[in-house]
Amino acid sequence: MTEKGSSYSKLVIHPKFNETINDLNRLNIKIPNYPDNSEMDFTMYNFPDNGEFVTNVEEIKNINLDAKRGAELVNDSLSISAYDESLNKFASLEGIAVLISHSQIIHHKDDYLPSNFLTLNFYTRAKTIAEDSQYVKYSEEFETESKKDYAIDRNEFLLSNTPNNSIIFIDGPLIGKQMSSYTIELNNKLLSKNVIPIFFVKNSSSNLVTNHVKELKDKYNSDMHWAYRTLKPGQRTNFFSYIDKYNKQNGKIFCYLKAFDVSPQRIEFHTSTYQRYKKKIDDLMDVIFYLQLVQGEPKNPQLRSIAIAEKYARETLKLINFAKVMAKAGITPTINQDRFGWGG
């Protein structure tokens, strides 16, 4: 990492941000004052059913983690960054505006260096409105379209900001529905920069392990349920492998890690990442355990680095006074959105 690390600290606004605002004003689209502040929802983005499940990455067992070793590595030699995002959705009668803050922090010498990227997209089912603007997007299913835009913007942001020869912790799954191709593309490009991408999933109802391992079948509601029961705090499961039956590129290695006596997290590597950095993986798991302890929220275990990135994501969203920017527009918001700020 460069000594002039402070040059990483920046807030970038998407080039089309202002044009989109101008067009919304021109089209007299009024955006409500109160957004729905949230993160991207990947809870339903489970493993596709068409996977081939392989268990022979490691013997099925619990593995103790060493936080001290993790602390030494973090403070001595590793170059680490982390990514999270925060978004505001504004529902109006004409469609939905999605304001996203992509946030990456880099562990610098004695500070976290933040970079943030703000994007704005407007989705409508009204073709006439969309046809009148190159910035308003026609979409029958805005959730799908917005996730695609999100993935494209995220990839662009991370590929231009992530330092070479580093580790990046990314909040969200590696493989899941239409996100898979974008995320795997990101993964491969990061690998070409000698960056190790590691993905984190907090809430998941996936039961890939409990469905495929004979001894576990029908005994647990989900993999998370099984991992919580089998792991003690400070342990992880062995690694499992998943490969898409039809697209061998869609493969990942994953395990569950329990830092505190609450629901574990799933840690995911792309197969190619795991193969390339196999020797470092144990160290990295200790680092991850340490960073969860440092965050120190037993009720909501989270990686410290991702939690800091999330803070910046939320703060930078506040910088855009969206209601003020849009105040000139004049179309009525939906009643619930206007009165109670219910999104989506």
Added chain:
Amino acid sequence: MVWIVKGEEKGKIVLISKNVDKNAGILHKGSYLTIEDNNDKKKFIVRADDTLQHNPYSPSPLIVDMDLSPLTQDQKCQNIVFCDRIMELPERMDGKSSFIKPQILARRSNQEEMDQTFGTREGMPVFPATVFARSSQKICDDQGKSINIKIPEDVFFHQMLITGRTGSGKTVAMKYMSQYFLEDLCLENGPGAVLAINVKEEDLLTMDKKSETKSKQLQDEWKDLGLKPHGVETFRIYYPGNLSSRYSQDVDSDKCERITLKTENVDPETLSGLIQNITDIGADQLPVIFRFWKERHMSSGDTLADFIRYFADPNRNRDYTGMNSRYEEFPIRMHFGTYQSVLNALTRATEYFDIDGARELTAADILQHGKMSVIDVVGKSAFGFGAVLLRDLFEKIYDAKSRKEFLIPVLIEIDEVHEFYGNARSREALQTLDSICRKGRSLEIGVIFASQNPSDIPPGIGNVVNTKIYFKSDPANIKALGVNISGFDPEALKAGYGIARIHGLSQLKFVKFPLSMAGVQDGKK
């Protein structure tokens, strides 16, 4: 080190430090910052009213128990400063103040900006100071150079109260002010004269000698202000004529003189004020009896003892003739208790009056340009003499100034003021002092009261004291000044540092006085 405006909260401008160098730290309370709005070409001067350490990443304390090292990034600290608006430059004239916009930068104010803020380029130089926790420091600019400000000269004539414990710098500050008044007062009729009362050891008796200190910090302060140590050129010590000179070698005996009061010169109306511990009725009756005696019985060379003999004559049986200021005569019957009280007080006072070989001070002795007169009241019964003499002198000075006989400004310094007025039960005793305080501005008479406790100030006089400087003293006293000292231990104020409420200079809260150039020798102070 720079700060960024976060916004305004509860009337305070909130700034957050941006760590750009290794010198980052917590800005002290009382510091002045300049917020520069380059777009609007505006500057805002603000003063830190509260300051704290902020840990933006608020790391979990759990890892301490786990014996794990912290992330260095989590140890990041910021300084959050809550500021009061002091001034906007240039000032608006449309009845509004400009917004201080979030996200703009602030830095420590420099000397030029401080001069603009305080609006005084002339006056007595002192250092604005800051406090935090148990630390008190002078204000510096970003280059580390100490800032100074000038206390306007008219502050002297709005009367002042200085409090502080022994060793807090109270007396040294008085010496510094005296010397400024004697040498640098820029008023039309200046420089001034100083009358001071020495109440402890030889505190004020070596003002003719230059100060000496080995402290580099104090020497640097002189250098920063362009001052050089030197003694007061015209200096006299007056001590009670009933005592003998008993000073150390440090005191120049050639500058000492015995003094007394002459009965023949005493105005009957002020006699009650001169005599301590008499009742109100006694204070009413004594002047008219005394006037009758002076007019009808007093012979050349008569003393107070002769009046006492007249007053105590048993043949008179406490029946007297009084004479009012219109010289009308009338009989007076004095109650035995009052008679006894007046007789006791008069008898006690005789030791100060009509002493052979001692002379009486006049207003002309005190009111001389550049002259410092010290009345030494250290020693047995000397406080009583001081009280009597002081009242007499005040009357003379007030009278001379009122009649425009002397235009020279005068500064009167009364240390341990309660010793002189604490037992005064008559209105007369305080009347002259009260008049001096109230008319100080027009007559150019300044009074500095010094005491360990603000409540020692004579009743009624407190209302006319417009400047208060509290050196290290009881925290309750400091809180009573209305200065926010939360987060600071006032017991930790270093010598010379004080908390101030100065007339016409409300922007200044904490002050550091330099060492006076005269009268302080290292090791003694």
